[in-house]
Amino acid sequence: MTKKTLFRALATTSLVGLGLLAGAGFAQAAPVSACLITKTDSNPYFVTMRKGAVTEAKKLGVALKTYAGKYDGDNQTQVSAIESCIAAGAKGILITASDSKAIVPTIEKARQAGLLVIALDTALDPVSAADMTFATDNFQAGELIGQWAKAYLGDKAADAKIAMLDVSIEHPSVDVARDHGFLTGFGVKIDNPQVFDVPDPRIVGHAVTAGSEEGGQKGMESLLARDPNINLVYTINEPAAFGAYQALKSVGKADKVTIVSIDGSCTGVRGVQAGIIAADSQQYPLKMASLGIKAILDYAKTGQKPQASAGKDFLNTGTALITAKPQPGLASITPAEGAKLCWGK
Numbered sequence: 001m002t003k004k005t006l007f008r009a010l011a012t013t014s015l016v017g018l019g020l021l022a023g024a025g026f027a028q029a030a031p032v033s034a035c036l037i038t039k040t041d042s043n044p045y046f047v048t049m050r051k052g053a054v055t056e057a058k059k060l061g062v063a064l065k066t067y068a069g070k071y072d073g074d075n076q077t078q079v080s081a082i083e084s085c086i087a088a089g090a091k092g093i094l095i096t097a098s099d100s101k102a103i104v105p106t107i108e109k110a111r112q113a114g115l116l117v118i119a120l121d122t123a124l125d126p127v128s129a130a131d132m133t134f135a136t137d138n139f140q141a142g143e144l145i146g147q148w149a150k151a152y153l154g155d156k157a158a159d160a161k162i163a164m165l166d167v168s169i170e171h172p173s174v175d176v177a178r179d180h181g182f183l184t185g186f187g188v189k190i191d192n193p194q195v196f197d198v199p200d201p202r203i204v205g206h207a208v209t210a211g212s213e214e215g216g217q218k219g220m221e222s223l224l225a226r227d228p229n230i231n232l233v234y235t236i237n238e239p240a241a242f243g244a245y246q247a248l249k250s251v252g253k254a255d256k257v258t259i260v261s262i263d264g265s266c267t268g269v270r271g272v273q274a275g276i277i278a279a280d281s282q283q284y285p286l287k288m289a290s291l292g293i294k295a296i297l298d299y300a301k302t303g304q305k306p307q308a309s310a311g312k313d314f315l316n317t318g319t320a321l322i323t324a325k326p327q328p329g330l331a332s333i334t335p336a337e338g339a340k341l342c343w344g345k
Helices: 001-028 045-058 076-085 103-111 137-160 175-186 213-226 238-250 266-273 283-301 335-344
Strands: 033-038 063-068 091-095 115-120 132-135 162-166 201-208 230-237 257-262 279-282 320-323
Touching: 001 230, 033 045, 033 283, 033 320, 045 063, 045 283, 045 320, 045 335, 063 076, 076 091, 076 103, 091 283, 103 115, 115 266, 115 283, 132 257, 137 230, 137 257, 137 279, 137 320, 162 213, 162 238, 175 238, 213 238, 230 238, 238 266, 257 266, 266 279, 266 320, 266 335, 279 335, 283 335, 320 335
Parallel strands: 033 063, 033 091, 091 115, 115 132, 162 201, 162 230, 230 257, 257 279
Antiparallel strands: 279 320
C-alpha cells in the first residue's frame, strides 16, 4: 500500500467514525412540537393569543402549529385539529375550546397518547379533562363589572332592565362563569351554579352573539323588541358590546343604556375612553399563551406538569377593572392605564 493509499484509507475511516458518533449522540435533537387551537382566527382576542404563542415558541425554539375553528362554537374543526396534532407527534396542545363538553372525548385521546393538554381562557367540562387551565378568573371578571354596575346604578339597580348578550347556545364554561359572576356581583342570587338561566325579574332575556359585533347587534335588537326599557347590558366580550351599542344608537338609546363587558383589548379600552363601554374587565391572553408554550417545553424536558394557583383548580392569569367612572370601595384602573396593559403588551 502506498503512502497516498494509506492516507485515503485513514481519512475515510475517520469520516465514517465521525458519522457514527453523530448518529450516536451528536446529531441535533428534533425541536419540541406543540399545537395551539383557538376558537376562531377572526376574533382579535384569539389573534392576539396566537401572536403571543408564536412569539414565545420562536424564542424558545418550539415548533408550533396553529389551528382555529371556522366560527365560535365550531367543535368539529377543533376535533380534527387535535387528531392532526396527535398524528404529528406533538408534545402538547393549547386549546380554547368552542364546546367545553363535546371536545372532552378527543382531549382524552390526546392525553392517553402522552400529550400535555392545557386549556387556555375556557375551562373544559369537567375542568379535570385538561392537565391544567391557564385563564382569567372568568367568574371574578364578571363579578367585577356586576359590582360596578350595581354601584353605578345605585337605587336604580333594584328595578333594572338587564339584557344578557352571551356567546352560544352551548354555553361553554366561560359563558356560564362570566354570566353568573356578573349576576352575583349585581346582587342576583345563584341557587344552582350548574343551571345557566338564573330566574330574576330584572333579566329581560338572553341572546347569543357568537362573540361577534354582528351577533351583538342582532341580539340587542331582539331583546329591545322584547322590552324597549332595557337600561343595562351585559356582554360576553367587546365585539358583542360594540354591536349592542350600534343597535342602541340606531333607536336613539345609546346615551340612556349602560354597557359593561369583558376582555380589555386595546380596541375595547378605546371603547371605554369613548364612553361606549362603561366598565370592562381586562384579561391577558398573551400571558396565557406564552405561559402555555413554556409549560409544554418544561413538560417535554422534565415530565413536570404546571400547577394551579393557590385555592383554585386553574392557573389564574389575572384581571383588572377598567372604567372612567370609578366607584367607591371597588378597585379599578383608568382607561389610560388599561391601554398600557391591553392584552399583555
